[in-house]
Amino acid sequence: MPYTLLFPDSRSDVLDLERAVAGADATLLNPRKGSFDAIERGAWESCDAIIVRNVPIDAAVIPHLKRCRIVVRNGVGFDIVDLEGCGDAGIAVCNVPDYGTTEVADSAMAMILTFARGTAACDAALRADLKGGWTHLTNVAARRLRGACLGVIGFGRIGTAVALRAQAFGMRVVFHDPFLPNGAELPFGYTRARTLRELLGLADVVTIHAPLTRETRKMIDAAAVATMRPGAYVINTARGAICDTGALLEGLRSGKLAAVGLDVLPAEPPTLADPLVAVWQANEPWMRGRMLLNPHTGFYSPDSLVDLRRKAIETACTYLHDGTLANCVNAEYLKRRR
Numbered sequence: 001m002p003y004t005l006l007f008p009d010s011r012s013d014v015l016d017l018e019r020a021v022a023g024a025d026a027t028l029l030n031p032r033k034g035s036f037d038a039i040e041r042g043a044w045e046s047c048d049a050i051i052v053r054n055v056p057i058d059a060a061v062i063p064h065l066k067r068c069r070i071v072v073r074n075g076v077g078f079d080i081v082d083l084e085g086c087g088d089a090g091i092a093v094c095n096v097p098d099y100g101t102t103e104v105a106d107s108a109m110a111m112i113l114t115f116a117r118g119t120a121a122c123d124a125a126l127r128a129d130l131k132g133g134w135t136h137l138t139n140v141a142a143r144r145l146r147g148a149c150l151g152v153i154g155f156g157r158i159g160t161a162v163a164l165r166a167q168a169f170g171m172r173v174v175f176h177d178p179f180l181p182n183g184a185e186l187p188f189g190y191t192r193a194r195t196l197r198e199l200l201g202l203a204d205v206v207t208i209h210a211p212l213t214r215e216t217r218k219m220i221d222a223a224a225v226a227t228m229r230p231g232a233y234v235i236n237t238a239r240g241a242i243c244d245t246g247a248l249l250e251g252l253r254s255g256k257l258a259a260v261g262l263d264v265l266p267a268e269p270p271t272l273a274d275p276l277v278a279v280w281q282a283n284e285p286w287m288r289g290r291m292l293l294n295p296h297t298g299f300y301s302p303d304s305l306v307d308l309r310r311k312a313i314e315t316a317c318t319y320l321h322d323g324t325l326a327n328c329v330n331a332e333y334l335k336r337r338r
Contacts, residue, residue, distance in 0.1 A: 006047035008055040018313045049316040057081045069338045079212045087333025099308040100299035105161035107298035111261030115141040121289025140289040141259040146170030151203025154210035200227040212239035225251040231258040237298040240264035245276040263298040
């Protein structure tokens with residue numbers, strides 16, 4: 001049976017990979033627009049599946065999904081989709097959690113190493129002043145990683161991958177993940193922290209790999225920063241809104257935090273209305289070498305994008321063909337299926 005698949009905001013103008021998976025009989029709609037209103041209503045009403053990057057699938061959109069059976073978020077996070085609303089309508093919501101595991105884990109570890117060894121700070125200092133910058137003192141966040149404690153918040157695919165990399169550098173690993181069953185730590189020999197507060201009190205480096213939910217929004221706030229060890233690093237390659245950027249700024253300003261590495265922010269792209277971003281861009285002397293900001297590129301490599309496209313279309317087509325769901329994130333609300 002031929003199906004219609006809607007790609008509201010695809011990165012690609014040619015869906016050759018998707019066509020190879022979906023088959024010649026499938027209709028692929030690829031308007032590449034940035035909003036619900038910019039796309040013809042007929043596209044929403046006729047589609048059997050949606051593969052979406054950033055266009056919200058919310059209460060304004062769901063009533064128009066007359067035939068849609070599945071929404072696949074083209075990425076790991078799924079906070080742009082109304083999970084309950086889709087579930088009530090009989091629409092399954094899935095994500096693609098395993099396409100960029102290597103890249104994100106490498107990005108987190110790269111930030112940790114950049115701070116610990118001062119490679120970016122020393123390069124910037126020398127670029128500004130060859131003579132005056134020829135000193136180890138520009139490596140302001142330096143620390144020995146061997147023997148230091150890595151605290152992993154969220155011990156899924158990416159969190160585990162970061163822990164394995166850190167272990168290779170001689171770091172001790174502690175993690176907190178309330179959703180994992182007892183004993184999940186045993187094959188690795190890591191320490192499990194039963195509470196976030198416990199982890200924050202142990203970790204020299206805190207790395208975040210949790211989804212954005214009501215519970216995790218601003219999880220790293222002023223109280224959390226106050227609980228951390230003096231001179232801690234905070235690395236966030238998960239979701240920007242998990243961290244209160246004002247709390248991170250005050251932690252850096254006070255010296256409680258030695259360094260902050262962010263691949264994500266609450267508002268993307270950022271503006272100078274965020275005080276942390278404003279201070280970082282101003283490059284004040286006390287901030288130099290203590291913050292890294294990347295434009296949500298931790299997931300990216302050419303290989304990871306190919307994996308993402310293939311896994312997303314396979315998830316949609318498998319469900320349409322035989323009803324098999326992979327990585328469903330709204331199962332608790334999906335009381336019936338279309």
